[in-house]
Amino acid sequence: MNIKKLAKKLNLSITTVSRGLGGYSDVNENTRKKIIKFAKKYNYAPNPNASNLASRKTNTLGFVIPLYGINSNRLNQASFFEFIAGMSNKINSENIQFIMTFANTINEEKNAYEKLIKINKVDKFILHNLKKNDSRINYLKKNKINFVGWGRTQGKINFPWVDLDNEGSVKLIMEYLYSKNHKNIAFINVEEKYNFAYQRKQGYVKFLKKNNLIFKKNLYISISNEDPDQSALVIEKKILNNSKITAIICSTEYSAAGAIKACNKLNKKVGIDISLITFDGAVVNSISSPSLTAVTHDRKKLGSKAIEILTTIKNSKSKSYFLAKPEIIERGSVLTLKNNKTVIK
Amino acid sequence: MNIKKLAKKLNLSITTVSRGLGGYSDVNENTRKKIIKFAKKYNYAPNPNASNLASRKTNTLGFVIPLYGINSNRLNQASFFEFIAGMSNKINSENIQFIMTFANTINEEKNAYEKLIKINKVDKFILHNLKKNDSRINYLKKNKINFVGWGRTQGKINFPWVDLDNEGSVKLIMEYLYSKNHKNIAFINVEEKYNFAYQRKQGYVKFLKKNNLIFKKNLYISISNEDPDQSALVIEKKILNNSKITAIICSTEYSAAGAIKACNKLNKKVGIDISLITFDGAVVNSISSPSLTAVTHDRKKLGSKAIEILTTIKNSKSKSYFLAKPEIIERGSVLTLKNNKTVIK
DNA sequence: TGTTTTTTCCAAAACGTTTTGGATATATAT
DNA sequence: ATATATATCCAAAACGTTTTGGAAAAAACA
Structure with a gap:
């Protein structure tokens, strides 16, 4: 036909x-x-070939996947996979062509974008690994190439994006832990140069401020190393030595793994002596016992929303965005404390 | 131009x-x-659009990714990701279009193939999740659609494929463990309806036979459940209760995760009280301690070879194939035993 | 009423290739 | 020398759309 x-x-x-x-x-x-x-x-x-040929468009979506820095760890690959799975259905039904490229360094990443644009292969992108201030934004705008960010830059955000609710997640976690009567809560984050980490810290800080609590320096650490053993060491020395701490928030699975390791070493039982809550955690959970209570986002939905926005901005130049809703999955690693002295207003 | x-x-x-x-x-x-x-x-x-239009070909590669049964576990997603990453470069340089679809049930999977063919979207496939006797083979042949299997069927193989060397891997592992003086080695496999699992069992059985050792029923189990917790239970009851067993081979990451869990529960230290070697394991490994010794294959290469074969059979109808070479990555989970009574000829 | 605007449709050109069916020139065979 | 085969090239058609630039009919206006 x-x-x-x-x-x-x-x-x-x-x-x-x-x-x-x-x-x-x-x-x-x-x-x-x-x-x-x-x-x-x-x-x-x-017929997409005829259609693209006639309309002088490539109708091809580029997705450059960074495999360096924080994304070099295999733990992160599943989250890319989920996102791609989310995109796929919409990509297929919209008759969009799809090109994936992988970049092992920041230079490779940059070249990938430039090449795909130069040879006119791609006319839309999904951007990942956004820096606080990301040069790709203006570059793509200048070249009149549609894009949706998976993640945001810092400050005024004037481009379409989808993202985890990083700030809201931590707020949700803090409320949850406070409702369980935890007061001295440590937060193990990653480097704040990653915007998502910065946002998570904001959630932590803002929650404290809003409830007239003070930010204690010794309750917050930022780990740059993805190795659980290294993390374990830092957590052991800087967090677990503080007996006041009753709960720990881990920003990544490997710091969660490190926390478990450190607890085991010091013979502190997770979920009893110390409460632990992590972001994501699907992998850690497969080997940890008790299973970890975690905050998660629907990454498939994030992917499908990204494509949805990408296809709608084609028509209207709206500044669309989608913030995924964080959800706490209760498992066995957070204890409800009994004696409650502090009351949150 | x-x-x-x-x-x-x-x-x-x-x-x-x-x-x-x-x-x-x-x-x-x-x-x-x-x-x-x-x-x-x-x-x-x-221009690929013009070219495809004129030559009446879609030049589009379909890849239907099963997310049911053994592939529903998140631990498997990283291996898909690797394979896809391997394909991508070649796909891009060959100007092939790429469509991914995800199937949550075996029916969805079947429909996906039929639909993509019926609406003439796809003229080549990478097949995954091959059964011992896979109906897709004849279906695609009948419809004159090129394909390369990621995996093989059983018996005479008369189609192009790339695959892990499943049989060789287990042989390699057994030789490795015997060289470390392990004699009572348990093998935790998955259901043999998956051809790769069947091949792995063959490797186990053949090694024993070749060395005049007997196959002990209580050393071999096949787990159908992808849940590490369930695996842990089975491993605890059926393997760890047998004090003669000094080493365990895990066919999948989730059974390895289950084994770790079970060991933790019984307070057996992995790498000391019990040796553990797993297939792949990169994901679990990134958070487990000690790190797991594992047998791995270069899955990126597997992906790129698949595309290479797919593009060459276009010209010559050769029965190409590629068998990846297994490699043991030594980490901390296999102990060298001292007393060695049995000698392998 | 006649004129102008709006609505609704369409013929033909264009997009950048591949393929078909020769044409021409050269080499080979008779 | 003539006929046939081979090597090398090309003009034109075809692929299935989108878009341009009207045309015809209907509606609105004067």
Whole structure:
């Protein structure tokens, strides 16, 4: 089935069918309805090659996946996979072509974008690994290439994006822990040069401020090393030596693994002597006991929303965004304390 | 730059340039060389949309990713990711279009193939999750659709494939463990309906036979559940209760995770009280302590080889295949035993 | 009423290739 | 020398769309 045959069946010209399907205003609403009805009936979908050729567009989405720095760890690969799985359905149904590239260094990453644009292969991007101030934003805008960020830059955000609710997550965790009567809560974050880490710290700080609590320096650490053993060492020395601390928030799975290790070493039972809550945690959970209470986001939805936004900004230049809703999955690693002296207003 | 401009620069017709680049015999060898030289010089690559349109091919690769059964576990996602990463470069350089679909049930999987073929979207596939006897093989052959299997069927293999060396891996592991003086080695496999699991069992059985050792039923179990907790339970009851066992081979990361959990519960130290060697394990490994000794294959290479084969069978109908080489990565989970009574011939 | 605007449709050109069916020149066979 | 085969090239058609630039009919306006 092609547009010619469909037009014949409808007793209309090829032009009208094309424009009807394209949503142009120069075709009568009833005609359009009939066209759509017939298209469905005869299972017609425009041939993407012909369509792209004629419209001088590539209609190809580029996705450059960073495999350096914080994304070099295999733990992160599953989260990319989830995101891609989320995108896929929409990509297919929208007839979008898809190109993936992998970058092992920041330079490779930069080159990948430039090349794909230069040879006119790609006319839309999903951006990942956003820096606080990301040069790609202006570069793509200048080249008039649509994009959606998976993540945000810092400050005023004037581009479409989807993101985890990093700030909200920590707020949610803090409320949750306070509701369980924890007061001295340590937060093990990663370097704040990653915007998501910065946002998570904001959630922590703002929660304290809002509730007239003070930010204690010795309760917050930022770990740059992805090795659980190294993390364990730091956590042992800087956190677990403080007997006042009753709960720990881990920003990544490997720091959670490190925390478990450190607890084991000091013979502190997770979920009894010390409470632990982690971001994500699907992998740690497979080997840890008790299973860890965790805050998670629906990453598949994040992916599908990204494509949804990407296809709608084609028409309206709206500043769309989507903030995923954090959810706490209760498992066995957070204890409810009994004696409650501090009351949160 | 397009073919018209290039032809003008070469003082040749569009036809000749196209056929020259296409490798047809009706263009003089010197002319062809010149064409290729100019194409490179002017950075010419055929517009894939125009090319596909004219040649009535979609040139699109379908990859249906199963997310049910053994593939539903998050631990497996990283291995898909690696494979895809391996494919990507070649896919891009060969100007192949790429469609991914995800299937949550075996029915969804079947439908995905049929639909992609029916609507003429895809003209080549990478097949995964091969059964001992896989109906997709004949279906695709009948529809004259090129494909390469990631995995094999059982028995005579008359289609192109890439695969892990499952049998060889277990042989390698057994030799390794015996060289460390382990004699009572348990093997935790998955259901043999998956051909890779069957092959792994073959490796185990053949090694024993070759060395005149007997296959002990209580040393071999096959776990159907992908949940580490369930695995842990089975391993605790059926393996760890047997004090003769000094080493465990895990066919998957989640059974390795289960084994770790079970060991923790019984207070057996991995790498000291019990040795553990797993397939892959990179994900679990990044958070486990001690790190797990593992047998691995280069999955990126597997992916790139798959595409390489797929593009060469286009021309020659050769029965190509690629068997990845297994490698043992020594980490901290296998102990060398001292007293050695049995000698392997 | 006649004129202008709006609505609704369409023919034809264009997109950049591949492929078909020769044409021409050269080499080979008779 | 003539007929046939081979090597090398090319013009034109085709692929299935989108878009341009109207045309015709209907509606609105004067």
